[in-house]
Amino acid sequence: MSYRVAIVGATGLVGRAMLDILAERQFPIAELALYASARSAGTTVQWQGAALRVQELSPAAPSGHYDLALFSAGAAISRTWAPIFAQQGTTVIDNSSAWRLMPDVPLVVPEVNAHRALEHRGIIANPNCSTIQLAVALKPIVVLYGIESVVVATYQSVSGAGQRGLEQLAAELDGNEPTVRISHHPLAHNAVFHPLGPDGWSEEERKVMTELQWILELPSLAVVATCVRLPFFRSHAEAVWVECTRPVDIEQIATTLAASPGIQLLTDDYPTPRSASGSDSVWVGRLRRDPNNDRALALWIVADNIRKGAATNAIQIAELLAAQGILRNSSSTVPVTVQ
Numbered sequence: 001m002s003y004r005v006a007i008v009g010a011t012g013l014v015g016r017a018m019l020d021i022l023a024e025r026q027f028p029i030a031e032l033a034l035y036a037s038a039r040s041a042g043t044t045v046q047w048q049g050a051a052l053r054v055q056e057l058s059p060a061a062p063s064g065h066y067d068l069a070l071f072s073a074g075a076a077i078s079r080t081w082a083p084i085f086a087q088q089g090t091t092v093i094d095n096s097s098a099w100r101l102m103p104d105v106p107l108v109v110p111e112v113n114a115h116r117a118l119e120h121r122g123i124i125a126n127p128n129c130s131t132i133q134l135a136v137a138l139k140p141i142v143v144l145y146g147i148e149s150v151v152v153a154t155y156q157s158v159s160g161a162g163q164r165g166l167e168q169l170a171a172e173l174d175g176n177e178p179t180v181r182i183s184h185h186p187l188a189h190n191a192v193f194h195p196l197g198p199d200g201w202s203e204e205e206r207k208v209m210t211e212l213q214w215i216l217e218l219p220s221l222a223v224v225a226t227c228v229r230l231p232f233f234r235s236h237a238e239a240v241w242v243e244c245t246r247p248v249d250i251e252q253i254a255t256t257l258a259a260s261p262g263i264q265l266l267t268d269d270y271p272t273p274r275s276a277s278g279s280d281s282v283w284v285g286r287l288r289r290d291p292n293n294d295r296a297l298a299l300w301i302v303a304d305n306i307r308k309g310a311a312t313n314a315i316q317i318a319e320l321l322a323a324q325g326i327l328r329n330s331s332s333t334v335p336v337t338v339q
């Protein structure tokens, strides 16, 4: 069986990665439609030897025609358009924050909670990129020992903010005044935070803390995140401290992580944003027991934010629905809650 697929946000960093990954994984496609803003309408994208024309997302789009729509055009677009596609029968997998943490919308990382995808009612949310890699690496430790607390500091690349992040850093490194900005501070030779709210937390930090509890299905898990943007272009790293419910055996954790789906454990070296870029794995290294707490450990987690943190995760969800024969959204008469 092959599917009619639409990509909304097809010209962005995540959308373009989706095109690559659909081809690499030989996702069975009968028809592929590309949507973006009026700015890119009429441009063409080469895919599998064909020139595909980018269309403006507009009410003229045949939103119920597709089996699957992969959304990566920001939360405002998803809030408006994902329910329109879903209510007409197209299954939507959304990369934005619009539908995460909504009661009717599964928040899915296939290695962690694939079962939730099967409960979808038209829209499935892809978690935040920093949360995905954290959840993949922590799930085997949850199963082994149970966990009570997580403290994470992220080291995130500028591509996490999309094309504009790349442009601001590239301009600064070339000595030019950026024409677009993701931070009022310079990015080059610097460490900056995502925009901070009046309570002192950034939205990114809140997403990591809440989404991790949801995905691991541990609502009372204590999570503290400090999210930092650094001047490199691709992949996110995380320094993580985890407290378990009983004393940990690091060798047992290493053996388990090494055998877990989606994880590559490095023991003779450590992963870096450069070494993880272009990969679909979550890379783990620097596994250490806390010398002052026999229930706690520290680890370093790195993954490609555009691939496993967004596009690959979304396509893995589509693959698991297709394998169950439920990719087409048959529940089109049961709309998700519209915000």
Ligand SMILES: NC(=O)c1ccc[n+]([C@@H]2O[C@H](COP(=O)([O-])OP(=O)(O)OC[C@H]3O[C@@H](n4cnc5c(N)ncnc54)[C@H](OP(=O)(O)O)[C@@H]3O)[C@@H](O)[C@H]2O)c1
Pocket: 008, 009, 010, 011, 012, 013, 014, 015, 035, 036, 037, 038, 039, 040, 041, 057, 071, 072, 073, 074, 075, 077, 095, 096, 097, 127, 128, 129, 159, 160, 161, 162, 163, 164, 305, 306, 309, 310
């Ligand atoms: N970057 C990451 O690491 C990452 C990770 C996880 C999730 N995400 C999420 O994925 C989404 C896209 O991120 P990105 O990094 O790919 O951003 P990006 O590079 O800035 O791309 C944004 C895409 O959205 C399209 N778009 C903007 N306004 C639109 C409109 N009015 N109608 C239709 N399309 C419109 C753009 O089309 P034009 O080219 O025509 O402007 C472009 O294709 C965001 O919601 C982001 O939060 C990103």
